[in-house]
Amino acid sequence: MAGAARSARRGRVELPVNQGPFVDQPRGFDLFRLPGLRRLARFKYARLIFQVPLLLLALFVIVDGLTGRQVAPRNVATSAVWLHYRGLVVIAIALFGNAFCAACPLMLTRGPSRWLKRLLPNSFNWPKALRNKWLVIAILLLFFLSYEVFDLWASPWLTAWLAIGYFGAALAIDTLFPAGTFCRYVCPLGNFNFALSTVSPTQITAVDPDVCRACEHKPCLHGRETYAAAPATSQAAFIPLTDITNPNGTGYFPGCETDLFVPTITSNMDCTLCMNCVRACPYDNVALTVRTPGRELARDPWARRGRLAVLAMGVLLAFWGVMNALAMITPFYDLAARVSAFLSTRNEALLLIVLYAAVTVLGLAATVGASWLADRAGGKNTAPMQAFRRWGYVTVALGFSFWGAHYLFHFLTGALAIVPVFEHFFEYRGWLLDPNWRLAQMVPTRWLFPIQAFVAVVYTSVALYVAVRIARRDFGTRNWVLALWPMLIYVLLFTALQLIILAQPMEMRGTVLGPLP
């Protein structure tokens, strides 16, 4: 069968012969036991139900960004993207999981990409040298720099072009290369969500690993085709309708496009929550399991999925989060002015590159340094990079603390403005509407810092939990407390820095150096 041949070509998954789990997956409550949720997830067009509204929103973003009023608070593009999307992403990740990737409208280019593939004389494989997160790290850095240099947050027009660029890139990459390449190896949005969702309270797991063990074709990975009778040709393993537990229709059910095999999933990294696995599993054996936030970070989950690059991405995101928030407060502009005087330049792009480089180097040095000190304190004489591979996960948790608090702040200060912004979209085009621009803030101003501080405390606790678990796992009963001390100080210093930055009054400027006198 095609599916079996494909699984042989894709390489072997070494499965333990004993009964029980393949890997250490959480065994908590399965959210699919909630009434209707399993049926919804297995519904063939479930993802489309959520993708269509986001596609419509993307169209509004593009149209208003290109043709609407070029004032950020009045335009759907800048409001929906830099305020609502970012805020809702962190709220969803904190409460549920990677909901945006689950409903990603960029994946609606999959149909056109399949059609375009037929026009290509050859198909291509994504280069081996790029099958890691290093390219994603470069793209993320470019994105964050561009955000500051071009003031994307203030420009509806550029924001619209960014959205167009995303759709174009998804179409191009997934046309030229296998489906899923864009999500796993290119998309900065998706990889940002992957990194943050490592502290999400849910994870895809196998209900009964022995069912997976006995499964011949692994459709959760390779897909399946299901009809009443076998078709003449097939693109995946054929499993007749009569063999399906909880039948969910006929047709082609794709497998995981980022190559995650359900019973071996130990991390939300690369999981888009697309639920392809849920729909493709003929035995209805996939669960969405509730777990402790930070559980995966304490278990070295990325050892077999490119650990150094993935860890580097998670750690760098934490410090780029520091930079992203820092660039909105007055002390940053003072610092930029001093650097400008030191370098004798007023070139904003150069200044931002220098400042980002400084934060990157200092952040990595702090993480590697704290990790190495922790190993030494615990009695291990390891190389700094080895220590980083052990403790780097702690910083990943801190990253969510910063991004979550920061994005939540902006969301809470302006989420309700979506109403007048959409009214203005139609008013600008001649409709007789009078938007109520006083509709913006969701909570009183005096609540904002306490809410940010609460988020910081919660995810600092997650980071400390991860640190304790790692220490106890690797240093034994006598030394784990000693090993913990440097990480404890590092986590508390990071949190202190976070709170100091978030407590500063904002200064939203389009220029790093301000206008000339």
Place this chain on the structure above:
Amino acid sequence: MLRRLFTSGRFPAVPVRNVTFSLEPSAAHLLGLLLVVTLLSACKPPPDRAATQGDGSVVIVAELVEPPAIGPAPVVVRLTDPEGEGIDGASVRLEGDMTHAGMVPVLADAVGAGDGVYRANDMHFTMAGDWIITITVTADGKRSSSVLLVNVPAR
């Protein structure tokens, strides 16, 4: 070397299919062409229609009474016709926006003080940074507008 780079590796290649091309335009081709034309026409940001309304019959000049700072920021607006004569009895509304989405705008109405001068004493800046103040004037049933850009320094 590039061909080998892109065709090696663990992902299986999609089988090559024989394809014949048709040069007759289809709905998909026309839609694609429309999309390309739309995108090309959006090669630069559009003019700010809300900030440049008017037929030139009302000249709007606005300025801050004091140097910009966080807090109260009274604005004086002078309306004249093209000959320089002051225009009284107009409705003058000021809307102050920052450059980041989600910031609550500051709304103020200017009160006439005679000879085409209007004062918006309720205008204030809630935060340091870049502000865009849109002045919308309604006079004789016609609407005109102008924009005042202000950078408010931190304390």
